[in-house]
Every structure is written in C-alpha cells, then in structure tokens.
Amino acid sequence: MKVLVLGAGQLARMMALAGAPLSITISAYDVNTDTLVHPLTQQQLGSGLAQALEAADVVTAEFEHIPLAILEQCQASGKFLPGASAIRAGGDRRVEKALLASAGVANAAYQVINNQADFEKAVSRLGLPLIFKSALAGYDGKGQWRLKEAAQTASVWQQMADFLAADSSQAIVAEQFIGFQREVSLVGARSRTGEVKVYPLTENHHVNGVLSVSLARPVDHALQHQAEQMFAAVAEQLDYVGVLAIEFFDVAGQLLVNEIAPRVHNSGHWTQQGADCCQFANHLRAVCGLPLGSTALVRPTLMVNILGEDEVPNAILNIPALGLHWYGKTKRAGRKMGHINLSANSTAELKAQFAKLIDQLPASAFPELEQMLHQL
Ligand code: ATP
Ligand code: MG
Ligand code: MG
Incomplete structure (x- = not known):
C-alpha cells in the first residue's frame, strides 16, 4: 500500500x-x-x-x-482518512467545540469572540479566570491569552483586538479556566469497520504549554471507562477512521475534554515500546483497512520530549529498556527534536530508572524533570 x-x-x-x-x-x-x-x-x-x-x-x-x-x-x-471534516474539527476550535457539544461530551464552557461585544459577553457570562485561544493555528500553547483579574481586562482585550484585526479569518474561543488536578489523554484507533481500540489513559506534564513527559501505567478502571465512552462518542460523531487523540482535564475524577487531535499524538509515543502495536502502526492499519493491533499496556512506560537540543549523552543508551528517537530536524529553541522512551516491569522500577536517566541528562536542558519525578 x-x-x-x-x-x-x-x-x-x-x-x-x-x-x-x-x-x-x-x-x-x-x-x-x-x-x-x-x-x-x-x-x-x-x-x-x-x-x-x-x-x-x-x-x-x-x-x-x-x-x-x-x-x-x-x-x-x-x-x-480520517477525512476533511475530522481534520477541520481538530484545526478550528469553533468546529471542535460544536463537535464536542453534539457528541454530548463534557468540556469547558465557552464563547466565540469576533468583536468587543462578544468579549464582554464572555467575561460576564463565563466569569474569571478565563483562557482565550485563537480559533485557528494554535499548538503548543501558542496563540493563547489568560485573564485572571478584572484589572487586566482592557489590556488583554487590546492584545486580542490587535490579533483579530491582523487576520480576518481568525476568531478567538474563550473558555472557563478549569482547576484540574491532572491532564490525561486517550489515544485510540477506529477501523474502517467501526472497531475501536484504545490505549490506557496517559498522564501528561506540560512546561510552558508544551508536552514534556507522558506516563503510561495501569490506570483506574472508572476513569478509563469514562474516557473510553467519550472517545467512542467523538469518534462515532466523526465517523472516524485512524488514530485519534483526546486530551482531558481530570477534575476530582470527572473528565472534561480539553481538545482533540485527529491524528497520531505526542502523548502516544510511549506506545512504541509500551504496547504490542504502536499508535503509528495502528493508524496505518486503520486507514489501510487492516485489523487493529493490541492496545493493551505491556509494561509501564514513560516518554520524555527532547526540546531544543540536538544531543543527549549517548551513555543513556546503557539504561535497559530505553529507546532514543531523533527526528533529524535542525535545532531551534524549544523545538521538538526527539524523544526518549523508558520502560520497566513496574511503576516503582520505572521511577527508579527515570531517576537514573535524570542524573545523566544535563539539568540545564531538562530543568523540570526532577520535579516531575516527585509527582509520579
Ligand atoms: P497542543 O500542543 O496540545 O495542541 P494547544 O496549543 O492546542 O496545545 P491547549 O491544549 O488547548 O493548547 O492548551 C494548552 C495547555 O493550556 C493545556 O495543556 C492546559 O495545561 C492549559 N489549558 C488549556 N485550556 C485550559 C482551560 N480551559 N483551563 C485550564 N487550563 C487550560
Ligand atoms: Mg491543540
Ligand atoms: Mg493540547
């Protein structure tokens, strides 16, 4: 094929x-x-x-x-496949929010903003704090504004007014700011025949809006079930074929959808060595009309993004069950240059291996990992 x-x-x-x-x-x-x-x-x-x-x-x-x-x-x-309308739902937050509503899945209350009247309505109807996101072209937390206190209202609106004036195709989606405990994502595949297989929920840690670490380990069944129901609702609404990722906020055990990605996803890279069939193979199987592969967790695995660096000490390759993936890209500050996958037989062992990895990585390039280790 x-x-x-x-x-x-x-x-x-x-x-x-x-x-x-x-x-x-x-x-x-x-x-x-x-x-x-x-x-x-x-x-x-x-x-x-x-x-x-x-x-x-x-x-x-x-x-x-x-x-x-x-x-x-x-x-x-x-x-x-998955086709133009699924890709648009991931690329335009207005379409995405309408999709989440029609699929009946919980998500942050929102308001589309095209002008100052819309903005004022968003502030009065949704209340503060608010997060504003460009409708088009946003990724890695780019094209976002936050409004925490009323005193900042005029200056935040001015920035958004300038943004809207510069591009007539743009709009802004205001969302209620969610006080979540964690961010998790579900990556799964739907085949041409409508079969759905999902990987276990993955815990994601961001730094400055960019994914830094994803962790896959055995998860709470109730939470997994909730995520699967929402995944199936969205995938069916789109008559989706391929791998789809859904990002969630975990608010005291209740999941709210943050956003969807109609494609293979950074939070699914761990599947390259933590599952029998990785997300890339499953995406190809789905779109090519082949049976889906197993999405079960084979062993606890975490992924660390390499951001803005084109080298790491080769000695990390001495760590058992460690995979290093470079993308062959030219170095640029903050750019996703590669990732590290690390697996172990238990979560406790994975933590110990992660500590060893952190010891070998330059702290200047990975300043947040030490703190993340303690959160695991
Ligand atoms: P990605 O690279 O994942 O596509 P993005 O630029 O599309 O990112 P979002 O995922 O929508 O942006 O937001 C980036 C981060 O901002 C989220 O991972 C989360 O930490 C925070 N965030 C987004 N929306 C909200 C919200 N409504 N309440 C609280 N925090 C939020
Ligand atoms: Mg996004
Ligand atoms: Mg996101």
Whole structure:
C-alpha cells in the first residue's frame, strides 16, 4: 500500500518506520512548499498535490492546520482518512467545540469572540479566570491569552483586538479556566469497520504549554471507562477512521475534554515500546483497512520530549529498556527534536530508572524533570 501523509514532520517519519514491516510505504507532502519528500531523508521526490494523490492508495494527515483548499482536494480523491471534516474539527476550535457539544461530551464552557461585544459577553457570562485561544493555528500553547483579574481586562482585550484585526479569518474561543488536578489523554484507533481500540489513559506534564513527559501505567478502571465512552462518542460523531487523540482535564475524577487531535499524538509515543502495536502502526492499519493491533499496556512506560537540543549523552543508551528517537530536524529553541522512551516491569522500577536517566541528562536542558519525578 502507498500512503500519502499531509505534513512532513516527525509523525510522518514515525509512520514510515512503523509502516515498513507491513510493506506500507509513506510519502510525505509538505503543504507549505507543495513538495513531496521522503519521510526519513527529507529528500525531495516531486511536487504537486494532484500527482501525489493520483499515486497514493490512501491519504492521511500528521497535523490539523491544513488550508481548506488542500483538504477539499484530498477529500475529492475519495482516499482521505480520517477525512476533511475530522481534520477541520481538530484545526478550528469553533468546529471542535460544536463537535464536542453534539457528541454530548463534557468540556469547558465557552464563547466565540469576533468583536468587543462578544468579549464582554464572555467575561460576564463565563466569569474569571478565563483562557482565550485563537480559533485557528494554535499548538503548543501558542496563540493563547489568560485573564485572571478584572484589572487586566482592557489590556488583554487590546492584545486580542490587535490579533483579530491582523487576520480576518481568525476568531478567538474563550473558555472557563478549569482547576484540574491532572491532564490525561486517550489515544485510540477506529477501523474502517467501526472497531475501536484504545490505549490506557496517559498522564501528561506540560512546561510552558508544551508536552514534556507522558506516563503510561495501569490506570483506574472508572476513569478509563469514562474516557473510553467519550472517545467512542467523538469518534462515532466523526465517523472516524485512524488514530485519534483526546486530551482531558481530570477534575476530582470527572473528565472534561480539553481538545482533540485527529491524528497520531505526542502523548502516544510511549506506545512504541509500551504496547504490542504502536499508535503509528495502528493508524496505518486503520486507514489501510487492516485489523487493529493490541492496545493493551505491556509494561509501564514513560516518554520524555527532547526540546531544543540536538544531543543527549549517548551513555543513556546503557539504561535497559530505553529507546532514543531523533527526528533529524535542525535545532531551534524549544523545538521538538526527539524523544526518549523508558520502560520497566513496574511503576516503582520505572521511577527508579527515570531517576537514573535524570542524573545523566544535563539539568540545564531538562530543568523540570526532577520535579516531575516527585509527582509520579
Ligand atoms: P497542543 O500542543 O496540545 O495542541 P494547544 O496549543 O492546542 O496545545 P491547549 O491544549 O488547548 O493548547 O492548551 C494548552 C495547555 O493550556 C493545556 O495543556 C492546559 O495545561 C492549559 N489549558 C488549556 N485550556 C485550559 C482551560 N480551559 N483551563 C485550564 N487550563 C487550560
Ligand atoms: Mg491543540
Ligand atoms: Mg493540547
């Protein structure tokens, strides 16, 4: 099978690695440059979307911020999974919030803001504190504002007014600020025949809006059940095919959906060594019409993102059950450059191994890990 992936980043790269044993070949389409590239070497293979669509058996995406015209062209090919409307639901927070409402899943109360009257309505109806998110193009906490105290109201509105004035396609979604205990996510797959398999809930730790550590270990059954019900409701509403990720806030054992990602997800990288079938293989199985693989937890596993660094001490490779993944990207401050997966036979052993890993990593590049170790 030949799969065309919209986007040429690390997720397309990891799909290519997972697809190889199944004889599924990936070509990656860079939507910004209109070129087709090899997902591992980034070597240019051609240009033009029409030709790439023609050559592909299946078309999918590694990210959601894709121009509408490209989504429509892919949809028209009849080969696009999970399809244009699912990708749009992940890429436009207005569409996403409407989807969550129609799927009947709990999420933060919100208000769409196009002008000052909407803003004032959001403040009076939802109350403070509030979080504001750009409707389009937001990721890693970018394009967000927070309003904690009434005294900041005018200056926060001014920043948002400037933002709205600069781009007429944009809007802002205001959300009630949720006082959550933890953030967790559920990554799962839905097949062409409607079969759903989900991985265990993963605990996520962010730093400055960017994922730093994900931890997968045996989870509370009630919480897992809640997440699975919500996952199934959203996936069915979208008639979804492929891997879907849902981020949740855990508020005293009640889950609220934060957002969805209609694709393989950073909080699912641990599945590369903590599950029999990783999220990348399961995504390809789903979109190619193959049976889904097991999503059961084989052993407790955590993932550490390598942000803005292009090297770590090679000696960490001496740690048993440690996997190091580089994405082959040019170094830039804060950029996702690679990740480390670490597994053990029990959560206690995983904590001990994590402590050993932290000792070997430069604290300057991973300042938050020590504190996270104590939260586990
Ligand atoms: P991602 O890279 O995960 O796609 P994003 O830029 O789309 O991120 P969100 O996940 O919506 O942004 O928000 C980033 C972080 O901000 C969340 O992980 C959470 O810590 C915090 N946050 C978002 N919405 C709320 C909310 N309503 N209440 C409290 N905290 C929130
Ligand atoms: Mg997001
Ligand atoms: Mg998020």
